[in-house]
Amino acid sequence: MEQIRACVVGATGFAGVEVCRIVLGHPDLELTMATDRKAAGTRLADVYPAFEGACDLVLSLPEPEAIAQNADVAFLAVPHTASLAITPQLLALGVTVIDLSADYRLHDAAVYEQWYGTPHTSPELLGQTVYGLPELNRAGLLALGERHEKGEAVLVAVPGCYPTATALAAIPALEAGLATGDLVISDAISGVSGAGRTPNARTHFCHANESVEAYGVAHHRHTPEIEQTLTQVAGREMNVVFTPHLAPLTRGLLATVYMTAADGVTANDVQDAYERRYANEALVSTLPAGHMPQTSSVAATARAQVGVALDDRRRRVIIASCAIDNLGKGAAAQAMQCANLVLGLPETQGIGATAPLI
Structure with missing residues (x-):
């Protein structure tokens, strides 16, 4: 099976770097791109030395066209509003988005605007988004998987x-x-x-x-x-x-x-x-x-x-x-659990089963 190319947007944040770690250990995904606005041009391993010898990627700017050229799926580990700025473009370019931000979690744009104090600039996507709590919305995630298999870019809103x-x-x-x-x-x-x-x-x-x-x-x-x-x-x-x-x-x-x-x-x-x-x-x-x-x-x-x-x-x-x-279950690992379901992979592929004993 050809590996699925993955980009992590916001790769130097705690959730983003955890997604990077999971992708690097995933048998079916390849980390082909990692972005960070402030650290663009710097190796990921220079920011997090634990990646030395395991990942030679140089961080780049989160430009939608470049992401679309290098990745099939993008994990967005970014603050709210940052996803609003990039997700519609990624979807239009054919990139499936697993969004760890709050921008598409709420079904009602007015509620989002009330609590986050900023306009929701792509409310038309809210009806197409599945809230990524697999234990509750597994059927919805699998339905996204069917659309993805037909070549459609889809959007998952990973819970907080x-x-x-x-x-x-x-x-x-x-x-x-x-x-x-x-x-x-x-x-x-x-x-x-x-x-x-x-x-x-x-x-x-x-x-x-x-x-x-x-x-x-x-x-x-x-x-x-x-x-x-x-x-x-x-x-x-x-x-x-x-x-x-x-x-x-x-x-x-x-x-x-x-x-x-x-x-x-x-x-x-x-x-x-x-x-x-x-x-x-x-x-x-x-x-x-x-x-x-x-x-x-x-x-x-x-x-x-x-x-x-x-x-x-x-x-x-x-x-x-x-x-x-x-x-883990509160961010990066749950994002991967959702991605596995959407990408037609075993649900727990590439994510750890047990905690360290000490």
């Missing part, structure tokens, strides 16, 4: 890290009707790499080390994305209270979700629903009753682990906790 963990924690309870009402509360903690490569006062070592803080309280931009996903799952409009926290970790994310239990629901009902829902998912595991996930178990992998409990003391709350790697 917080929305991924929150959704995986909530999906089984909502799908099975075990949770009632329209409110979901998500308390989530992420490692510092989730803030990106460029440091700021909050992510500087001296500030972040030995400290945990909430941020973006009541107005974090992932809120409408989570609400959109949970509304799809529940079949009714869902409201989300989402509070992210920054922890002194390099990588890793833990989301603990609270939902009101329906009348008569037992702890066994909840455990059984989660075990059944994820029994055939290659990258999501439900832990045994009484066990909760930890970030170290999934660090540097594409995996997610979920643990559940029922607080039956007073208000009968379903508590579901999901651990992922924010750069």
Whole structure:
């Protein structure tokens, strides 16, 4: 089989370089181009010496015509609005786009504009985009694959890290009707790499080390994305209270979700629903009753682990906790999982199965 040519746009960011690493180890993909506006003309290995001897690519500017000449698929590991500037051109030039930014995740352009404070310049693409959470939208990704096989360039919007963990924690309870009402509360903690490569006062070592803080309280931009996903799952409009926290970790994310239990629901009902829902998912595991996930178990992998409990003391709350790697299942590895489905490859091809043991 001829290798599929891949370009990583935004290759020096934490998510972008993780995509580069995965592509380099993928048996069916070849990293033929990597771009970065600020580091153009510099070898990727000079920015990240771990690539010395493994990758000789020189970073270039993200010019759509050059990408189309060198790649069949482009992974866009860029901030919001950067994808708006390049994705329509790439699609028109026949390049399939796996977009890790927020630009095409929300179905409603007006909602995007409200939360991101900028006009959405290609709303016509939103109806053609599949939200790339395979455990929820696998059929849609496979449908994109059929279009891609016929020669059409297609677009995947890879979910954010917080929305991924929150959704995986909530999906089984909502799908099975075990949770009632329209409110979901998500308390989530992420490692510092989730803030990106460029440091700021909050992510500087001296500030972040030995400290945990909430941020973006009541107005974090992932809120409408989570609400959109949970509304799809529940079949009714869902409201989300989402509070992210920054922890002194390099990588890793833990989301603990609270939902009101329906009348008569037992702890066994909840455990059984989660075990059944994820029994055939290659990258999501439900832990045994009484066990909760930890970030170290999934660090540097594409995996997610979920643990559940029922607080039956007073208000009968379903508590579901999901651990992922924010750069793995929360970004680069999930992007590759989506790409595999679209490109007609085995879903877990080229992405790791287990975490380092120490």
